[in-house]
Amino acid sequence: MTLRIVVGLAMTAIALAIAVRRVRWLYRVAISGQPAPERVAAAKENIGRDLRIQLSEVFGQRKLLKWSVPGLAHFFVFWAFVILLTVYIEAYGSLFSKKFHIPFIGHFAVLGFGQDSIALAALAGLIVFAVIRIRNSPKRLDRRSRFAGSHLRGAWLILFMIFNVIWTMFLFRGSSVNSGDFPYGNAAYMSHLAAKALHPLGRGVNSDLETTAVLLHIAVMLIFLVVVVNSKHLHIFIAPLNVLFSRRPNGLGPLEPMRSNGAVLDFEEADPDTDVFGRGKIEDFTWKGFLDFGTCTECGRCQSQCPAWNTGKPLSPKMVILDLRDHALAKAPYLLAGSEEERNALPDTVKAEASRPLVGTEAENGVIDPDVIWSCTTCGACVNECPVDIEHIDHIMDMRRYQVLIESKFPTEAATLLKNLENKGNPWGMGEMARVEWMEGLDFEVPVVDGKIGDDVEYLFWVGCAGALDDRAKKTTKAVAELLHIAGVKFAVLGPMEACSGDPARRMGNEFLFSMLAQQNIETLNEAGVRKIVASCPHCFNSLANEYPQFGGSYEVIHHTQLLARLLSEGRLTPVAPVAERITYHDPCYLGRHNRVYTPPREIMAGVPGIQAHEMHRCRERSFCCGAGGARMWMEERIGKRINSERIEEALSTDPDTVSTACPFCLVMLGDAIEEKKSSGAAKKSLEIVDVAQLLMRSVKQPGASQADGPSADGDGGPAADGDGSPSVIG
Ligand code: SF4
Numbered sequence: 086m087t088l089r090i091v092v093g094l095a096m097t098a099i100a101l102a103i104a105v106r107r108v109r110w111l112y113r114v115a116i117s118g119q120p121a122p123e124r125v126a127a128a129k130e131n132i133g134r135d136l137r138i139q140l141s142e143v144f145g146q147r148k149l150l151k152w153s154v155p156g157l158a159h160f161f162v163f164w165a166f167v168i169l170l171t172v173y174i175e176a177y178g179s180l181f182s183k184k185f186h187i188p189f190i191g192h193f194a195v196l197g198f199g200q201d202s203i204a205l206a207a208l209a210g211l212i213v214f215a216v217i218r219i220r221n222s223p224k225r226l227d228r229r230s231r232f233a234g235s236h237l238r239g240a241w242l243i244l245f246m247i248f249n250v251i252w253t254m255f256l257f258r259g260s261s262v263n264s265g266d267f268p269y270g271n272a273a274y275m276s277h278l279a280a281k282a283l284h285p286l287g288r289g290v291n292s293d294l295e296t297t298a299v300l301l302h303i304a305v306m307l308i309f310l311v312v313v314v315n316s317k318h319l320h321i322f323i324a325p326l327n328v329l330f331s332r333r334p335n336g337l338g339p340l341e342p343m344r345s346n347g348a349v350l351d352f353e354e355a356d357p358d359t360d361v362f363g364r365g366k367i368e369d370f371t372w373k374g375f376l377d378f379g380t381c382t383e384c385g386r387c388q389s390q391c392p393a394w395n396t397g398k399p400l401s402p403k404m405v406i407l408d409l410r411d412h413a414l415a416k417a418p419y420l421l422a423g424s425e426e427e428r429n430a431l432p433d434t435v436k437a438e439a440s441r442p443l444v445g446t447e448a449e450n451g452v453i454d455p456d457v458i459w460s461c462t463t464c465g466a467c468v469n470e471c472p473v474d475i476e477h478i479d480h481i482m483d484m485r486r487y488q489v490l491i492e493s494k495f496p497t498e499a500a501t502l503l504k505n506l507e508n509k510g511n512p513w514g515m516g517e518m519a520r521v522e523w524m525e526g527l528d529f530e531v532p533v534v535d536g537k538i539g540d541d542v543e544y545l546f547w548v549g550c551a552g553a554l555d556d557r558a559k560k561t562t563k564a565v566a567e568l569l570h571i572a573g574v575k576f577a578v579l580g581p582m583e584a585c586s587g588d589p590a591r592r593m594g595n596e597f598l599f600s601m602l603a604q605q606n607i608e609t610l611n612e613a614g615v616r617k618i619v620a621s622c623p624h625c626f627n628s629l630a631n632e633y634p635q636f637g638g639s640y641e642v643i644h645h646t647q648l649l650a651r652l653l654s655e656g657r658l659t660p661v662a663p664v665a666e667r668i669t670y671h672d673p674c675y676l677g678r679h680n681r682v683y684t685p686p687r688e689i690m691a692g693v694p695g696i697q698a699h700e701m702h703r704c705r706e707r708s709f710c711c712g713a714g715g716a717r718m719w720m721e722e723r724i725g726k727r728i729n730s731e732r733i734e735e736a737l738s739t740d741p742d743t744v745s746t747a748c749p750f751c752l753v754m755l756g757d758a759i760e761e762k763k764s765s766g767a768a769k770k771s772l773e774i775v776d777v778a779q780l781l782m783r784s785v786k787q788p789g790a791s792q793a794d795g796p797s798a799d800g801d802g803g804p805a806a807d808g809d810g811s812p813s814v815i816g
């Protein structure tokens with residue numbers, strides 16, 4: 086056995102032993118979390134579809150390619166990792182025989198060309214990464230850099246290691262060309278270029294150099310392996326696993342039910358001594374949670390899109406994941422200790438880490454500050470952006486659940502919300518008969534379900550608390566009802582029988598209250614025989630469509646923009662009166678990102694003559710939250726800039742006459758911001774915010790029809806568009 090074989094194999098054995106030890110330890114840490122059998126079952130069940138997702142997300146780098154330049158750079162580096170494995174097969178083979186080639190394909194020009202080209206592309210990628218990191222250095226740009234808070238030294242080390250892989254590869258290949266051992270012809274153009282540079286050294290030196298280079302090339306890879314399993318770049322290996330076990334279709338839409346010890350928590354049977362209520366300790370997270378923490382690449386894409394972070398709040402979704410990861414790793418010896426004795430023998434630093442509250446203020450030495458979890462609007466921008474499918478919202482909501490259900494700790498002003506939901510079934514604490522007051526002034530009767538829904542009724546119109554009780558949102562409700570009436574759609578409402586869908590209770594963390602409201606509504610809907618629902622609030626829409634099935638309530642649910650767009654396309658609504666205005670549309674998070682409804686509201690606007698639509702910079706899946714989600718609508722926004730103000734400033738940059746949206750929460754939040762901007766002179770006095778249903782109503786409205794959409798005394802209703810008075814509706 087020659088020295089090169091001995092050295093090569095010895096290095097490999099040592100590095101593999103170190104790496105395997107670390108991987109086993111990481112595995113034990115991960116499985117010290119709660120079980121998640123539902124993820125394993127779902128992965129098994131959907132293996133075919135998951136394979137497609139793996140192909141598109143991991144091999145196609147789908148999410149990363151949305152960030153064109155860094156995405157492309159990452160694409161090349163990723164594929165270099167895959168393709169250059171063949172060079173490592175050749176390197177190990179050459180330890181045994183300098184003339185080694187991969188059986189069958191080892192002389193293919195296309196492989197030699199591909200290896201050289203991807204290495205070159207990866208080198209270009211490294212330069213791009215280096216430039217991006219220098220330009221986005223958090224020291225210079227502070228919070229605005231997506232790398233703020235990331236471990237930058239580790240990232241530079243990885244870039245340096247990849248660079249070492251590439252130059253040692255060309256040294257190995259160039260010298261083996263000169264020694265006559267290289268398996269490829271001129272197609273491996275870079276290797277031949279390296280050979281040209283090394284040629285003057287002579288054949289003997291090149292032969293020795295080939296041995297040194299192949300050992301160096303292997304050594305770099307082995308050091309890289311050890312570094313990777315000990316660093317954030319672990320994601321190179323575990324990202325495919327994280328994608329495989331992630332929620333389908335993604336971590337958006339419904340919240341997961343509360344689970345304890347691998348089963349859905351039944352509040353009636355739950356035992357506070359043995360059951361887990363949300364996440365109160367790091368070990369309360371499931372192994373999938375631990376996998377999430379370990380997979381974070383610290384790229385900061387989530388942070389850069391987070392409305393809380395971008396308005397100066399302490400919440401960064403990236404830092405939440407990193408803080409949980411760092412805490413889990415620091416507490417790991419405690420979690421893995423087999424007995425009380427072993428735990429007592431641990432170093433004081435580990436014991437101190439183990440005693441930290443998961444959620445607590447700086448004075449309490451908490452891992453996550455309460456202001457962090459309560460700043461989240463559950464807008465979904467982080468989950469949508471994350472290239473490795475980390476489920477930030479679930480983790481934040483689970484921590485809220487523990488705070489609310491076990492610790493009774495939450496922003497004080499939200500106590501009124503919870504009390505009103507519990508006692509009156511709506512956030513404002515109004516009487517149930519107030520739910521029908523929006524119908525006043527309509528020139529037709531809206532059937533209110535009393536017992537069974539009529540056979541001729543196609544849709545149950547879910548009005549929602551805001552739609553029934555908030556003055557601004559009531560205009561949308563009226564417009565939707567009028568449009569359905571005009572189009573000849575038979576619908577009915579629950580009126581006083583409708584209770585809050587429970588969205589704010591669930592997002593507050595009060596799963597118990599949510600389950601009560603959901604069960605109450607499901608009972609009402611089932612008793613009425615409801616099958617199809619049209620909802621005008623995206624939060625209700627999300628709960629009814631995606632969360633009620635968790636409680637046995639399955640209905641066909643659509644949002645009013647989807648139904649109205651369909652009625653337009655079928656010719657059952659015909660807009661005729663022009664609405665000659667510049668309008669920018671704000672995508673509500675729970676309609677857009679959470680439920681992927683982007684086109685129908687735009688189709689409605691496109692169907693109204695005269696509208697000049699101008700998109701904001703952040704639109705569709707990159708839309709910026711209004712600040713109301715996650716029950717934030719009922720909490721004070723004490724830290725940083727107001728999110729609704731930030732969003733309206735962006736809307737103002739399009740110089741709109743009107744801002745449109747499709748959510749009563751957005752209507753309220755952005756309406757408030759508009760009023761503020763008007764009083765400071767930053768917005769024109771005529772600027773208004775309306776639902777797209779109101780815009781459509783203005784165009785189809787006939788003279789003498791109900792004035793659901795007319796100007797209001799408080800000035801926030803807009804002028805009706807001029808019409809030619811001709812009948813505009815085909816029933
Ligand atoms: S859901 Fe929205 S507000 Fe919450 S952490 Fe993610 S991006 Fe930030």
Ligand code: SF4
Binds near residue numbers: 380387403471474
């Ligand atoms: S959570 Fe995802 S998006 Fe955020 S920094 Fe980590 S990998 Fe990047």
